[in-house]
Amino acid sequence: MDHPPLPYSSTAFPVDGPPSLAAKYWLDEAYISDIDHFIKTLSGIKAKGVRPDLIGSIITHYACKWIPELSGELASPGDTNHQLPPGNATVSWLKKRFFIETIVSVLPPEKEAVPCSFLLRLLKTGNMVGVDSNLLEEVEKRVAWRLDQATMKELMIPCFSHVTGTLLDVELMIRLVKRFVEINVEGLRSGAGLFKVAKLVDAYLAEAAVDSELALPEFMELAGAVPAQARSTDDGLYRAIDTYLKTHVNVTKEERKTLCKLIDSQKLSVEASLHAAQNERLPVRSVIQVLFSEQAKLHSNVNWSRSIVNPKSPNLGSGLADRCHSSRDIMTLQQMEMKRLKDHVSKLERQCQLMQSQIDKLLEKKKGFFSWRKFANTTNLGALSVEVNERVEGRGYDSGSIGKQTPVKTKQGRSKTPKPWRQSTS
Incomplete structure (x- = not known):
C-alpha cells in the first residue's frame, strides 16, 4: 500500500x-x-x-x-x-x-x-x-x-500562525463552518445538525470576543457563516456581540450599527430583551427595535389570551391545547409588565429628583431677590387691608357690598374704582 x-x-x-x-x-x-x-x-x-x-x-x-x-x-x-x-x-x-x-x-x-x-x-x-x-x-x-458532533472544548484550537495575532484559530473555524453549511445546502446531510453548529458558533464567538486582537470583519464573517434560520434564538449571538463591544471599546458608531444588524430582536428571550433595553453599549436604534419587538409580543399575547378567554370565540373548541399558553407563561408576561412599569416609575423618580435639585440651585442663587420682593408684597397687602377695614367700619357696609366695591385691576395694571366709591372718599 x-x-x-x-x-x-x-x-x-x-x-x-x-x-x-x-x-x-x-x-x-x-x-x-x-x-x-x-x-x-x-x-x-x-x-x-x-x-x-x-x-x-x-x-x-x-x-x-x-x-x-x-x-x-x-x-x-x-x-x-x-x-x-x-x-x-x-x-x-x-x-x-x-x-x-x-x-x-x-x-x-x-x-x-x-x-x-x-x-x-x-x-x-x-x-x-x-x-x-x-x-x-x-x-x-x-x-x-461531522462538525455537529464536535464539542466546544475540542474546537478551541490555538492559532499557530505568525501572521495572525489572535489566540484562537478563527480562520480555521470559519472554513469548517462554511464547508459544513455547503454540505447541508447540497442536501448531503440532514439539516438537524445545523442548529447544533449554530449554537457552537455562538459559544465560540463569545469565547473569541474576549481577544482584543480579533478584528471585526473576522467576527462578523464567522457570525454570518451560519444561516439566520438555523438560530432558533439569538441570545447566544447577542451575548457574543455584547462581549465583543465590552472588550473592543474603540469600535465606532457605524461599526456598532453594522454589528447589531446581525441580531434579530424578535428572537431574543425576555431576559435578553430586558438586558438589551438597558445596555448602553448598543446603538439607540437597536434598543428601540428591541422595545418595539417586546411591545408587539406583549400585545399579541394579550390579544391571543383574550380570544381564548372569550366564550364567543369560534375557535375556542378547536385546538385549544395547542394554542393555549400555560399559567407559567402568563405569569411571566405579567411579571415582565410589572417590572417594566417599576423601571419606568424609577426613571421618572430620578428625573424628578434631578429637576428638584436644579430648582433648589436656582432658588439659592436668587434668594436675595425673592426675599426682598416677598417683603414688599407683604407690606403693600398689609396697608391695603388696614385701609379697607377703616372704610368699612366708617360707612357701615356689609361684607357682600365690600366684595362688589373692591377695586379690580385692568389689563393695563390700573385700578378701576366704581363711581360711588370715588364719591364717598371725596
Whole structure:
C-alpha cells in the first residue's frame, strides 16, 4: 500500500537544523520500521474486508499510543514507550510531523470511520508541528462533515500562525463552518445538525470576543457563516456581540450599527430583551427595535389570551391545547409588565429628583431677590387691608357690598374704582 516516502538520508533534514543532528539520520531505523510494520499490518486487515469503523478504531488506538496528545490525555510518567529523552525537542517535533502525515495518508475513505474528536486533535497537533497543507485540508474536510458532533472544548484550537495575532484559530473555524453549511445546502446531510453548529458558533464567538486582537470583519464573517434560520434564538449571538463591544471599546458608531444588524430582536428571550433595553453599549436604534419587538409580543399575547378567554370565540373548541399558553407563561408576561412599569416609575423618580435639585440651585442663587420682593408684597397687602377695614367700619357696609366695591385691576395694571366709591372718599 502507498504511504509517504521515508527519509532515510541525512539530506532530508532541514537545512537550518542543528549540525549535530544533520550528521545523523532524520529518524532512527527503529521508529521507521515500527511504522512500516503498522502499515503492512493495516493493509492486511483491509484486504480481509474488515469494516471501516473497526479500521478507524485501530488507527485511533495506535496513534494515541505514539502521540499522547491525540488521546486528549497526558502521557503517564511510567509510559516510556517510543518517548524521546529530554532535550531532544527538535527530533520529537519531526517525528510527530512524520507520524501524523503517515496516519492521515492511511485513513479510510469513509468519512464516518474516524470519530470527530480524534480528527480535531489530529488537526490541532498537525497545525502545531507544521504538517503538509494538502493533508491538513483533507482532515478539515473530514471534520467539516461531522462538525455537529464536535464539542466546544475540542474546537478551541490555538492559532499557530505568525501572521495572525489572535489566540484562537478563527480562520480555521470559519472554513469548517462554511464547508459544513455547503454540505447541508447540497442536501448531503440532514439539516438537524445545523442548529447544533449554530449554537457552537455562538459559544465560540463569545469565547473569541474576549481577544482584543480579533478584528471585526473576522467576527462578523464567522457570525454570518451560519444561516439566520438555523438560530432558533439569538441570545447566544447577542451575548457574543455584547462581549465583543465590552472588550473592543474603540469600535465606532457605524461599526456598532453594522454589528447589531446581525441580531434579530424578535428572537431574543425576555431576559435578553430586558438586558438589551438597558445596555448602553448598543446603538439607540437597536434598543428601540428591541422595545418595539417586546411591545408587539406583549400585545399579541394579550390579544391571543383574550380570544381564548372569550366564550364567543369560534375557535375556542378547536385546538385549544395547542394554542393555549400555560399559567407559567402568563405569569411571566405579567411579571415582565410589572417590572417594566417599576423601571419606568424609577426613571421618572430620578428625573424628578434631578429637576428638584436644579430648582433648589436656582432658588439659592436668587434668594436675595425673592426675599426682598416677598417683603414688599407683604407690606403693600398689609396697608391695603388696614385701609379697607377703616372704610368699612366708617360707612357701615356689609361684607357682600365690600366684595362688589373692591377695586379690580385692568389689563393695563390700573385700578378701576366704581363711581360711588370715588364719591364717598371725596
